[in-house]
Amino acid sequence: MRDGPPRVLAIAGTDPTGGAGIQADIKTISAHGGYAMAAITAIVAQNTTDVRAVRPVSARLLTAQLDAVSDDVEIDAVKIGMLGSAAAARAVAAWLDRARPPIVVLDPVLRATTGRTLTSPVAIGGMRALIERVDIMTPNRDELAALLGRPRRASWADAVDDAVDATALWGSRVLLTGGDGTGDLAVDVLVEPRGGDAPRLTEASAPRVATPHTHGTGCALSSALATLQVGERDWSRSLARAKQWLGRALRAAEVLDVGRGAGPLHHLCERDDGRAASHRLSP
Numbered sequence: 129m130r131d132g133p134p135r136v137l138a139i140a141g142t143d144p145t146g147g148a149g150i151q152a153d154i155k156t157i158s159a160h161g162g163y164a165m166a167a168i169t170a171i172v173a174q175n176t177t178d179v180r181a182v183r184p185v186s187a188r189l190l191t192a193q194l195d196a197v198s199d200d201v202e203i204d205a206v207k208i209g210m211l212g213s214a215a216a217a218r219a220v221a222a223w224l225d226r227a228r229p230p231i232v233v234l235d236p237v238l239r240a241t242t243g244r245t246l247t248s249p250v251a252i253g254g255m256r257a258l259i260e261r262v263d264i265m266t267p268n269r270d271e272l273a274a275l276l277g278r279p280r281r282a283s284w285a286d287a288v289d290d291a292v293d294a295t296a297l298w299g300s301r302v303l304l305t306g307g308d309g310t311g312d313l314a315v316d317v318l319v320e321p322r323g324g325d326a327p328r329l330t331e332a333s334a335p336r337v338a339t340p341h342t343h344g345t346g347c348a349l350s351s352a353l354a355t356l357q358v359g360e361r362d363w364s365r366s367l368a369r370a371k372q373w374l375g376r377a378l379r380a381a382e383v384l385d386v387g388r389g390a391g392p393l394h395h396l397c398e399r400d401d402g403r404a405a406s407h408r409l410s411p
Contacts, residue, residue, distance in 0.1 A: 134162040134358035137197055137229070138351060139220060140209030140237075141170035141182070147392025148174075148344030153207055155395035156351035160373070162358070165201065167193040170212045176343055176387025187215040191223060198227040205231035207354040208262070209347055217254030224261045231357050234258065234265040234300075235350035238274055256298075264301035264363060265294075266350045268308050284309065288329070291319045295327050301363060303353070307345055312336055318367055330364050334371045341381035341391035348393060349374055373398075 138153035146152070150166045157164035169190055173181040185193075197203065206229045211217045224232060236255055252274055259265055259275070269287045273280040276294060281287040284306065291304040299321060306315040314337075318330040352370035353363075360366040380397035 132163075134160075134204040134355050135165065135201060136162045136205045136207065136351070136355050136358070137165045137167065137194075137201075137203050138207045138209065139167045139169060139194070139211075140207075140347070141172045141212060142168060143172060143174055143344065145175045145387060145392070147176065147386065148347050149210060152344040152347040152392065152395065153209065153351040156348045157207075157355050159377075159395050159398065160352055160355040162205075162355040165197055165203075167197065169210055169216050172210075176389035176391050178389075182212065184212045184216065187213075187219040190216055191219045194220070194223040194227070198223070198229075203227065203229045204358045205229065205354040206233070207351045208232065208234045208258070209350065210237040211255060211258075212251060214251045214254030217251060217258050221254075221258045221261055224258075231354060232262040232264075233350050233354040233357075234262040235346050236265055236267050236271045236275060237346065238271050259294075259298040259300055262300050264303055264353070266303045266305055266346065266353065268305045268346065270308075272302070272304060284315075288317050288319075291317060292327055292329075295319045295321050303363075303367065305346065305349065307342070307349075314371075316367065316371065318363060320363065330367075332364070332367050332371055334375050337375055337378040339378050339381055341378065341384070341393060343387075343390045343392045345374065345378070345393060348377065348395060 136157045138150055140150045140153055143149035143151050154164040168185055171183045270280050272290055291302040294302050302319045304317045313333045315333045320328045322328055349370055353366050356366040356369050377393040377397050380394035384394055386392055
């Protein structure tokens with residue numbers, strides 16, 4: 129047992145407007161009392177309306193970043209976001225084998241909020257091999273379908289069945305996120321393998337927030353989940369806390385007035401409310 133903030137490494141691309149990618153990861157980790165570190169996979173020229181250019185970082189430079197951190201710092205959790213290329217996925221997989229961090233969350237980012245594709249079909253193949261090395265991945269319906277090589281499911285029940293199949297195929301937990309759906313509730317389903325038994329399914333729901341400011345929501349949820357899991361050591365409890373925070377950050381988003389498109393959520397809303405985040409690590 130140690131006192132102090134969780135040391136969380138985010139691996140992702142950039143967003144110069146600060147709403148998604150590595151900038152959103154750093155804000156989210158900090159909002160939950162963590163110490164944020166970062167390894168960059170790609171330089172992305174984007175804003176709230178479009179993605180203008182993507183320049184992947186070489187696998188060699190990405191590996192050098194990862195090794196520089198793990199050679200010096202004991203890492204409590206890792207969040208993986210946009211990878212962009214198969215080479216990046218292979219580099220991260222090889223590093224995970226060497227560093228063996230205790231908590232690894234994968235947000236399989238395929239598209240920006242604006243709809244621009246950020247990950248090629250070849251890179252999706254590399255990501256499939258990476259899934260076996262993570263504790264949990266957090267796809268939406270489109271991302272899950274692409275990873276499985278299936279059409280997107282129109283029915284939520286069919287999408288949950290796909291999540292069960294993914295858990296059986298890769299052995300990792302799957303958090304199927306429903307933030308892109310409709311209805312009064314935003315429902316996520318956590319699928320956890322249980323050896324030879326049927327997987328455990330846990331539903332987590334929260335009131336859907338009516339706001340256009342959803343840029344980087346997936347980045348934020350996965351980073352919050354990674355940071356909270358260090359202390360909670362229970363994925364269901366970490367998810368419940370992450371969703372509660374996400375709802376507050378979405379409701380507070382309008383005050384930021386950032387951009388003319390899908391603006392960012394307010395990652396540090398609780399600091400504005402005068403409620404400082406605190407975190408105590410437990411064994």
